[in-house]
Amino acid sequence: MTLPVAQSPRIELYEDFDLALAEAHASEICHKSELEEHVKDFKYIIPGLFMLAATGGIALAHSGATGIVKERMDMMGEIADGMKIIGGMIKGQKPFDADQASSAAESIAKHAATMPKLFPEGTATGTSEALPAIWQDWDEFVRIAGDMEMRASELTAKAADATAVADIRNEFSQVAQTCSACHQSFRQKK
Numbered sequence: 304m305t306l307p308v309a310q311s312p313r314i315e316l317y318e319d320f321d322l323a324l325a326e327a328h329a330s331e332i333c334h335k336s337e338l339e340e341h342v343k344d345f346k347y348i349i350p351g352l353f354m355l356a357a358t359g360g361i362a363l364a365h366s367g368a369t370g371i372v373k374e375r376m377d378m379m380g381e382i383a384d385g386m387k388i389i390g391g392m393i394k395g396q397k398p399f400d401a402d403q404a405s406s407a408a409e410s411i412a413k414h415a416a417t418m419p420k421l422f423p424e425g426t427a428t429g430t431s432e433a434l435p436a437i438w439q440d441w442d443e444f445v446r447i448a449g450d451m452e453m454r455a456s457e458l459t460a461k462a463a464d465a466t467a468v469a470d471i472r473n474e475f476s477q478v479a480q481t482c483s484a485c486h487q488s489f490r491q492k493k
């Protein structure tokens with residue numbers, strides 16, 4: 304099936320931006336677990352180097368993170384995995400599966416609801432990519448997380464009833480835009 308991407312350049316832009324993140328994260332998890340099985344002794348060093356090579360440095364932020372910073376990085380990673388599942392369908396790489404798309408969106412909505420709790424003030428430290436602007440403009444940060452929850456819930460409902468991927472394209476894009484909106488203001492640029 305040919306996707307009508309030309310009609311929606313904005314959708315394509317956001318998809319690519321956030322799917323790149325999602326893909327980087329998924330490859331990190333995959334390589335990490337594979338490698339950890341085989342080289343337990345070098346658990347920290349080898350996957351770190353491998354991830355750097357595999358993802359061009361994106362995974363670096365993750366290695367060495369502890370406590371709440373690690374917790375929210377993991378949460379963002381799960382969100383990205385969910386976006387990747389649905390994004391693969393949007394891009395025509397996998398067949399559309401209403402149940403799978405809907406449950407991925409539901410998990411994204413749940414994460415969005417708890418997101419602000421994982422950003423206690425003063426935790427933009429160490430390997431964190433969080434910007435201090437989060438706490439200077441806390442209301443806006445919470446508003447975008449709330450927007451994400453709402454959009455992801457809309458996607459959950461729409462996907463459950465959808466018969467074709469075209470039915471959820473717009474809702475998916477709305478969710479992806481909230482990722483970009485928040486990262487732009489509140490996450491360090493690479």
Ligand code: HEC
Nearest residue numbers: 364365376379383431432433447448451481482485489490
């Ligand atoms: C309300 C703000 C906000 C929203 C919405 C948001 N993010 Fe994030 N995201 C952040 C911040 C802040 C960080 C950096 C956290 C840190 O390093 O402490 C981050 C980090 C990440 C990371 C890197 C995690 C790591 O291992 O270092 C990924 C991947 C990510 N986000 C994906 C997404 C995706 C995909 C969406 C949308 C479906 C999304 N985010 C929505 C604020 C947000």
